Amino acid sequence: MTTNEGKLTKKDFTSDREVRWCPGCGDYAILATVQSLLPEMGARPESTVFVSGIGCSSRFPYYMDTYGIHSIHGRAPALATGLAISRPDLDVWVVTGDGDGLSIGGNHLMHALRRNVNLKILLFNNEIYGLTKGQYSPTSPLGSTHKSTPLGSLDRPINPVSLALGVEATYVARSIDTDRQHLSEVLRRAYQHRGSAFVEIYQNCNIFNDGAFAALKDKDRKDHNQIRLESGEPITFGPDNERAVVAEPDGSMSIVPTEEAGDRVVIHDPAREEPTTAFALSRLALNPVGPTPIGIFRDVDRPVYDDLVREQVEQSRAQQGDGDLQALLASGNVWDVG
């Protein structure tokens, strides 16, 4: 319940439900960040809808004092699309997991992104099926040993950012559950973006896949491995910016000592129309076990699907006039009897 008067706070977005994730789960940090950020950005609880699928991460809507649907496994983007098309006045968020969004729901995610529906899609990637107690997922590294893969997984993982860029999503970013400042910034920009915004959030599942993102989170390793993308800046990283990302003649990217990079160093430009450069950047790390880019890969303006749907309706109204039911029923050949 919210009072809707005066300035809203985190409390106005926090439901009275007890949060039931495992103690220490990365989902808590993401929840706290979102709950604080929404009032700060001027969002209204009554105009906000969180739609999720099934998974630990998909319990998210229950903890938000907004409107919400905890739907079925993988289908959240589909529900959210119907809602966004029919209700332009709402902020529609999707919360999904690596299994929910990339395995069973890969189809819907891909189509929502390519259509550029006005949705903010948060993919909590813990490289594991949490809710079903620890099977490998489509983002688990090759050879991962989990309950269903005691001898190691055999299928190559999906890089969610590459996938989103491949279908030309208009806003694509990556952040980390516990890096509140970075996550807030990425989410803020996602919120401001009109169209589909896709944010992959590395989320630690301390029960079934603890430490999957240690390379980016451990105090002594993170500075060596986080490649923080900043618009307009040369892409360098390391405690002393001693490493740089350069473009290779074949279009791929590689990492070289900064002093060798010279003018080959890539200047980051998320507004570039062509997703190719952003895609090459995403290929620097298939799994985040070494240097991995985080931040906003792409942020471009394109026509928004649900705006276009509504525009067609308005155009038809302008051209044909408002629908007249009696006239519609009597369209075509009619004849009178008696």
Next chain:
Amino acid sequence: MSDTATEEHPRERVQLHNAVIRFAGDSGDGMQLTGDRFTAQSALAGNDLATLPDFPAEIRAPAGTLAGVSSFQLHFSDQDIHTPGDAPDVLVAMNPAALMKHLEALKPGGTVILNTDAFTERNLQKAGYEDDPRYDGSLTDFQVHEVPVTDLTLRALEGHVERGELNKKGAERCKNMLALGLVSWMFSRRIDETETWLQSKFAAKPELADANVTALRAGWNYGETTEAFVFHYEVKAAPLLAGRYRNITGNQAVAYGLIAASVRAELPLFYGSYPITPASDILHELAKQKNFGVQTFQAEDEIAAIGSVIGAAFGGSLAVTASSGPGIALKTEAMGLAVATELPLLVVNVMRGGPSTGLPTKTEQSDLNQVLYGRNGEAPLPVVAAASPSDCFDVTLEAARIALTYRIPVVVLSDGYLANSAEPWLLPAVDDLPRLSEAFEVTTEPNADGAFQPYKRDEQTLARPWALPGTPGLEHRIGGLEKELDSGHISYDPANHHAMTELRHERVRRIADGLPPLEVEDPSGEAEVLVVGWGSTSGPIRAACAQLRERGLQVARVHLRHLSPLPNDLDELLRSYRTVVCPENNMGQLSTILRARTLVDIKGYHRVTGQPFASDELAAAIEDFGWGEQA
């Protein structure tokens, strides 16, 4: 053809009460269009009519083969009729394959019009004829008219070809119009309306319009001037109820019904769907009607389609999806979510032959069990079924009424036959349509001491509040996990689950309390045999019962529009007859349900040929169960 005057005077106009004509040809011969036009002309002549298009699943099956034959049957009458007719009186066969496939159905003594130009050795071979049927005696029982349709068309259009307005192939393509002209003459049908229609269809290509009109007239004149046709016929106007009419197919009627429901409910219509035969035309029709505020969404699959519809229903739209069996199979999990979240929405199933891909372009009633039971858990929902093409309109409105009143997903059953067949429809006055806006209320205020409980329900309908996003103070979360009574919070409590399960059943059951009494058709009032049917078998059952009564066998008939919940007065009714027969285009799905519910020994008649029942066939079956060996 039943005639009243058979005066054998050359070129006499013979009055008929009714006639059944079947146009058959290659898929590329334009038979559907020919049938549609003849239907329109018959409608303008005031006949009652019913049509049965039948086309191959393949878009372009090999020319000249049996697989490529497309047909269109029309039954027209000066009386009230309910079926597209059993056996045709007249068969127009544009090639040997069409003759091979359809001759069997023709009435003894019926008329065959053959396009002799297509009876080449190669075509005969493709159709599977060893000998030319024109000369081997296989047509002796029929009145055969050999007409060189292609040649006549080419000759009529010689000038057009010479002037370079179209090539020979294009000219040949007008042969369906020549056939239409000839048949129009045979049945004294005016062709001026078709001429106007051709002009507007080919407005952008006047030379094509002119060629088609020329062929049409040439066909008419051929009938008028050649001595080959001794009779021509007339079927007078039927004594239909006074008012304005149009022809309508089932799919059109569903689309119009949805728009009407949206207008009368004062809710925007959201339609999410994935293309599938025979349901796609609903999407096509609605996509043309955006000026009614209709939003159509062609989703990436059927799951996304119903997903989008659940989202739109949550947002306050009248939300609808449609598909056929295979697509409904994909929607089942989401339909369960709609049951659990108690949102109003419609799922239309235009049934086709199954299992699996089955018979995409043929009709069947075999998805009744699927829509009643095809979900995990106890997930009851209401199901209504249409009886005729125009009834699709009323049934759609009824489904919307139930969905909005009880806040529940409702299934509408149509089928391939209803979807594509047409019948005259007495246009309703919009003001007389149910005022659906009065069936429900959108909740705008807290309902529990200043708080909001999304599962606190109306005591009478058991509907939960429909509180839309955007409403301050009513923020709530719904989902597929079991809900606590009233609060709607997640609950794993055993007693609560049982109570919620009973409640979901009771909610559906209560819909029956608001249904009108069943209407039993029993003119004698003395029938001991009852025929109970549902869906598109309504017409054939009605015609079969009329046949039996003419033969002095008293039979009663009842049609079920509501299949879930079943009407409250059904049990009593079924128990009060000596024999109850339930014909279905499936293997006995409803009869099994009725037996289980009433313990009445219902006799099922089951056939799944991909075609609607013939009324003769049904009459024989009912007679057998009621008075024959099986009685």
